[in-house]
Amino acid sequence: MSASPEPPRLPKPAGAVRAFWARNPRLADALLAGLCALWSFESNAGLQIPQPVDVRWAVVCLVVAATMLVRRSQPWWALTAVAFGGAMSTGHFIGVALACALYALAAYRSTRDAVLGAVLAVTALTVPAIPHGDPAEWRSKAIIYAVIAVIAIFPGANVRTRRRYLQALLDRTVQLAREKEQEGRLAAIRERTRIAHDLHDIVAHSLTVMVRLADGAAAVADSDPHRARSASERIGGIGRDAMVDMRRLLGVLRDGGEDEPAIQDLDALAGTFRGAGLPVALRRQGPEPTDRSVRTAVFRTVQEALTNALRYAENAQRVLVAVDYRADPIRIEVTDDGRGTGPAPSVGTRQGLVALRERLALYGGTVDAGPRPAHGWSVRATLPQPSKDTDG
Numbered sequence: 001m002s003a004s005p006e007p008p009r010l011p012k013p014a015g016a017v018r019a020f021w022a023r024n025p026r027l028a029d030a031l032l033a034g035l036c037a038l039w040s041f042e043s044n045a046g047l048q049i050p051q052p053v054d055v056r057w058a059v060v061c062l063v064v065a066a067t068m069l070v071r072r073s074q075p076w077w078a079l080t081a082v083a084f085g086g087a088m089s090t091g092h093f094i095g096v097a098l099a100c101a102l103y104a105l106a107a108y109r110s111t112r113d114a115v116l117g118a119v120l121a122v123t124a125l126t127v128p129a130i131p132h133g134d135p136a137e138w139r140s141k142a143i144i145y146a147v148i149a150v151i152a153i154f155p156g157a158n159v160r161t162r163r164r165y166l167q168a169l170l171d172r173t174v175q176l177a178r179e180k181e182q183e184g185r186l187a188a189i190r191e192r193t194r195i196a197h198d199l200h201d202i203v204a205h206s207l208t209v210m211v212r213l214a215d216g217a218a219a220v221a222d223s224d225p226h227r228a229r230s231a232s233e234r235i236g237g238i239g240r241d242a243m244v245d246m247r248r249l250l251g252v253l254r255d256g257g258e259d260e261p262a263i264q265d266l267d268a269l270a271g272t273f274r275g276a277g278l279p280v281a282l283r284r285q286g287p288e289p290t291d292r293s294v295r296t297a298v299f300r301t302v303q304e305a306l307t308n309a310l311r312y313a314e315n316a317q318r319v320l321v322a323v324d325y326r327a328d329p330i331r332i333e334v335t336d337d338g339r340g341t342g343p344a345p346s347v348g349t350r351q352g353l354v355a356l357r358e359r360l361a362l363y364g365g366t367v368d369a370g371p372r373p374a375h376g377w378s379v380r381a382t383l384p385q386p387s388k389d390t391d392g
Contacts, residue, residue, distance in 0.1 A: 036065035060085035064097045075104040079117045083124035099152040106156025118149035205307045206242035209276045273306050286325030291386035304356045305334035305379040313338025329382040337376040
């Protein structure tokens with residue numbers, strides 16, 4: 001019996017509060033501005049309302065409060081207002097506004113700017129009081145302002161570092177999403193290419209043999225009806241085999257499998273071409289590989305070469321298929337002694353060898369096709385031996 005799922009955990013209050021202020025930055029700035037404006041009622045006895053208000057101090061607090069509204073975008077202006085306002089009113093404490101301005105400078109600019117601003121601001125707030133006050137008093141004020149500056153800079157720098165880290169994560173996520181999308185597109189292109197190659201292999205091979213058998217049946221229909229009937233039956237068998245192959249390929253498209261002819265089909269393949277009038281001899285040396293992709297590549301290579309021989313090799317007396325599994329790489333050679341006169345009308349797309357080169361290139365193989373010295377044609381292909389890690 002499976003355990004019941006745990007109920008969702010409520011967010012921590014600290015996280016909820018942080019998220020609220022992150023969603024409402026202007027509200028936070030307005031509250032800070034109101035606090036700085038309220039500070040104009042400060043006196044040596046504390047906050048007293050109502051009380052006689054120092055007009056100059058009230059103006060300073062209102063100006064500083066206004067700069068708190070733009071402290072995120074203009075932290076230097078906010079700090080400048082705090083420094084000049086405190087210098088003009090040496091008898092008042094302006095540490096709250098100083099902390100807010102330095103925090104903004106560290107959070108939205110840099111730690112270096114914040115340290116420089118702290119030195120300048122503390123200096124501006126304490127130096128004017130030196131000629132008129134007790135040394136112990138202005139020293140204590142300098143220490144207090146310095147402590148406030150340090151306390152404000154550290155969380156501001158931490159917030160800026162965290163923000164940059166989160167932005168880097170977001171950028172990396174976007175980059176990974178783009179790379180994944182590009183990989184998906186490339187995979188789709190490769191899959192379409194593979195399917196196109198398989199369709200070419202199935203359709204071109206079957207239709208080529210069927211056309212040749214149909215031409216032969218038509219040529220002997222009157223003189224040898226039995227042979228013509230046998231050719232017609234052979235055409236039907238090849239057509240049914242082609243339909244089976246097409247169904248298998250459609251199954252690959254539906255299920256995501258792999259179209260893999262068995263290596264022993266080489267004998268049946270050679271028999272099919274013999275039935276179409278091509279004198280095929282098959283010679284294999286060495287143990288057959290167990291890697292399925294290599295077996296498929298061998299089969300498709302022989303199939304394409306024999307299909308081309310059936311199309312182009314006129315009056316061929318011998319077509320030799322030689323597959324040497326002992327060599328590394330595996331060597332496949334299909335040669336004929338016919339005289340090429342070009343394919344029959346509507347037969348051949350002249351893209352078979354191109355597709356074959358692309359197919360074998362995926363495995364690191366090569367294809368070389370061309371005329372033989374005397375007459376005839378040869379197709380030579382190589383395939384690297386499968387490694388032990390992928391064998392099977």
